[in-house]
Amino acid sequence: MAEIRIRNTDDRISGEANVRAFLDQQEVLYEHWNPAKLPTELDNKFVLSDEDKELILTTYSEEIRDLAARRGYHTWDIVALSEATPNLEEVLQKFEQVHTHTEDEVRAITAGRGIFIIKGSDELGYFDVELEAGDVISVPEYKPHFFTLMDNRQIVAVRLFIEKEGWIAHPFEDSSFQKA
Template sequence: MTLLTVWREDAPETPALRTEDAEEIAVVLKELGVRFEQWPLRDLPDKVTQDEVLDAYRERIDAVSSSEGYVLVDVVQMQPSDDPSWPETVRASREKFLDEHTHDDDEDRFFAKGSGVFYLHVDGKVHAVFCEAGDLLSVPGGTTHWFDMGTAPDYVSVRFFHDDDGWVGNFTGSGISRSFPTYDQLAAGR
C-alpha cells in the first residue's frame, strides 16, 4: 500500500502527515502539481524483460505518452542478482539518486513491480511518497526531489521522457536528503 509522509523541512523527526489513503495522497500531491494514479497490476514473471513490461501495460503507457507528449519510454530494473558486481551497482545507483536534484523534464514513473520512495521538497516541506507496484507518479519538471530505492532494491519501473536524452539531473548540492528517514527506515516502520 502506498504511503505518504510529510514533514516540515526543518523537522525531519516529526511527521506532519502520514497516510496510506490513496484518495488523500492524490489530493495532497495534486496541490503540488504532482499526478498520482494507481493502475491495475498485470501478472509478470519474476525475471521480466522490458518488452514484457511494456506489452503488459501497453494501453495505459500509450495513453500517458499520447496525453503528455512523451517520445521515449523505457524500463528500469533493479532486481537482486548473483552477479559479483551487484553490490557496487546498487551502491552507485542509490547514491546517484539520493542527492537532491531537479529535471528540466517531468519525471513520470510507473512501478510495475517492487517499490521506491520519491521525496518531493516543495514549499518548506518534504513529501515522501513510498510508491509500490501499480503506482504512477508524475513529478513536474523543476520540482526539487530525490529518490531512494533502499539498500536492497527490488523494483521494475517504466520511465517516460519528452525527448531522447532520458534521465538528466540538475543537482542542488544540498545535503537535506541525508536528514530524512530512508527507504529502509520507512519500510521498517510500516
C-alpha cells in the same frame, strides 16, 4: 497503494483519494494502474531479460500510450534494480542526491517498492511518497526531489521521457534537506 510521510511532522497520508488530493496540491501527478494485469511469471522478478521488459511494455501499452499522449512523452523503457544489479550502490548514489530535471520524472511501478523524496512548499518541507506495484507518479520539471529503494531493495518501473537522452539530473543544493 502509495502512502505519504511528511518529514517535518511524521504525519502519514494514505488511501488513494487522499494521496491523489495531497499530490495534486503539490503539482505531482499520481495515478494507479492495475498491477494484476502483469503476467504472474513477472510478479516478483527483478532480473529481467529483454523479452521480459518487452512483455511489461506490451502489457501496459494502453496505459503508457494514454499517459504519453496526455503529457507529451515520446520514449519509454524499463528500469529494474535489485541486489543482483551490478554496481547497485553506485547507481543509487547517483539517484540519492536532491536534483531537478528539465522534464517530468515519471515512474510506473510494476513490481517491488520505491520512494520519491520531494520538496513541497516552504511551510511543508520535504515529503516521502512510498510507492508499490500499480503506483504511477510524475514529479514536475524543476521540482527538487530524489528517488531511492525501500528496505526490500527491489523495483521494476516503466520510465517515460520527453527527451530522447532520458534521465538527466541537475544537482539542487538545499541546506534545509536532511536525510531521514
